[in-house]
Amino acid sequence: MNTLKEGTFVESPKHKYTIEQVLGTGGFGITYKVSAKIMVDNIPVKVYFCLKxxxxxxxxxxETNGKVIVNSSQKELFNKMQENFKSEATRLNMLNGKHKGIVRVNEIFNANNTSYYVMEYIIGSSVRTYVETKGPYNEKEAVSIINEIGETLSFLHSRKITHLDVKPNNIMLQSRDNDxxxxPVLIDFGLAKHYDRKDNLTTINNTQCCSCGYSPMEQYVCIEQFSPTSDVYALAATLFFMLTAKDPVVSTEISYDYLNSNLPATISYQTRNAIAKAMEKDKEERTQTINDFINNLNTKDDNNTNLNNETKIIIKNETKQTPEPKETVKVKTLHYVIIAIVFATMGFFTVDIINSTTSSSPKEMDVIAAEDEASIVYTAEADSGDVDMQKPAKVTIHSENSSMAKELKRYVDLSQIYCDKAEKKKGNKASIQIILDAKYFYYDKANSIHKSIYGKRIENNKRIDKLVADEYNYWINKGNKLGKNKKNYALKKEYYENAYKLVESDRIRSYIKWLEKQI
Structure with a gap:
């Protein structure tokens, strides 16, 4: 990226700033450490700031003189984003001093054909740097920091602002000399969005940006209405990192078993449970507010000391129960009978719902090998089904299942939204993840509910099948066009890996391994 060089001056109406170093770069901005001379009475003092x-x-x-030149075809976009940039700074400026956990903003000004705003320079390291240097936090320390950042986010949410980029890099540990x-201070509000009293988006920037491992699934599509649950997910993911020194997997792969198996054995039940609830894939099933998450973290359950010891019925996969003392079996059995009756009445007590769900990927794949080249032809078959996801779902069922019908329609509609987004990003890596989100989560959710109502899965999803086939063929053809030149093997391997994410072909996997040996 074309950053300003060290020693360059940037002048505002108030001060003359000198670029000391680049602190960070992103798709929409650059952050610098800068210095300026401030007069204290008649004595000039050198002070450091952050300049965005x-x-x-x-x-x-x-240009060489530091001025920003915008491509003529994209001036309108640049100007809209610039207005949003200044609005972000103005909102932060208005929050100055109202909460200690928010980075302070000083002046906002124009220079070099663009806009800048000045923030306090925080002396200290980020949570990520701390963990990478000293290792994971103990539970008490980690929860203490998360409690403070939680208060900050709760303050923002009360003013209809979502941060949307909470992660270890964006939490600074500020050292205070006096005591x-x-x-902990929350920084980088570049993706933050503001909403009106009716929860509608007021921010001009509606760009889709995500941090892998910390952004929930719905953020990959775009969030247009006020939803604190995105920050809830990210804060829980940050706590997971602080306790494990590992970035969580992408939100589509998050599961109870993954979280539980990766957290250290010393972590308490309430912390494990709080993280699991806050990182649910479906935002409707997730912990709904930051305050709820903080309460879950700090409310002890004397009946449970570790999540591994929890006795529970798991509907999605298989029933797992830990051995119990004989004297408690009768009481527990009564509880289970009551639970079973409730679920049976709802038509929802089906242990193998997910296990019986087969892949919705196309049914035929012809693999044609030309010497050591891999050429794949992918054909999507379309059988008739009960719900055609190319059209809005119209499901007629018995009145006692009306709540389940609403859920079915909601998941079908969510798949529709993901498909719309994927079609706009054909030939883009982001499209692969969006397609998989639709295919393996929302579509499977719809299948589970459909089976509980009708006793069978939705037979097909023509639109997702076509998206998979088109995107798969795009990457395969792109790889094939590179030929057998060894200089292109690394890029060819990347293209085939993109295709493999969509269709796990043994032939492609073998060819990727062959390419790895040649590079």
Whole structure:
């Protein structure tokens, strides 16, 4: 990226800032450490600040004098994003001093054909740097920091602002000289969005940006209405990192078993349970507010000391129960009978719902090998089904299942939204993840509910099948066009890996391994 060089001056109406170093770069801005001379009475004192510059890397260039040049075809986009950039700074400026956990913003000004705003320079490291240097936190310390950041997010949510980029990199551990304490401060509001009293988006920027492992599934599509659950997910994911020193897997792969098996054995039941609830894939099933998450973290359950010891019925996969003392069996059995009757009445007590669900991928695949080249032809068959996801779902069922019908329609509609998004991003890596989100989560959710109502799965999803086939063929053809030149093997391997994510072909996997040996 074309950053300003060290020693470059950036002048505002109030001060003359000198670029000391680049602190970070992103798709929509660059953050610098800068210095300026401030007069204290008649004595000049050198003070450090953070300076954020509005710079969209995909449509900007920089002249040698530091001025930003915008591509003529993208000036409208740049101007809209610039207004949003200044609005973000203005909102942060208005919050100055109202909460200690939010980075302070000073002046906002224009220079070099773009906009800047000045923030306090925080002395200290980020949570990520701390963990990478010293290892994972103990549970008490980690929860204490999360409690403080939770208060900050709750404050923002009360003002209809969502951060949408909570992660270890964006939590700074500020050292306070007066009492030698550490205070966590939330930074980088580049993706933050503001909403009106009716929860409608007021921010001009509606760009889809995500941090792998910390962004929930719905953020990959785009969030247009006020939804604190996205920040809830990200904060829980950050706590997971603090306790394990591992970034969580992408939100589509998150599961109870993954979280439980990766958390250290010393972590308490309430912390494990709080994280699991806050990182549910479906936002409707997730912990709904930051306050609820913090309460879950800090409310002890004397009946459980570790999540591994929890006795529970798992509807999605298989029933797992731990051995119990004989004297408690009768009481527990009565509880289970009551639960079973409730689920049976709802038509929902089907242990093998997910296990019986087969892949919705196309049924035929012809593999044609030309010497050592892999050429794949993928054909999607379309059988008639009960629900055609190319059209809005219209399901007629008995009145006692009306709530389940609403759920079915909701998941079908969500698949529709994901398909719309994927079609706009054909030939883009982001499209692969969006398609998989629709295919393996929302579509399977719809299948589970459909089976509980009708006793069978939705027979097909023509639209998802076509998206998989088109996207798969795109990457295979792109790889094939590179030929047998060894210089292209690394890129060819990347293209075939993209295709393999969509269709796990043994032939493609073998060819990827062959390419790895040649590189």
């Amino acid at each position: 510059e509005h710079y969209i890397k995909d449509c900007c260039q920089r 030698k304490t550490i205070s």
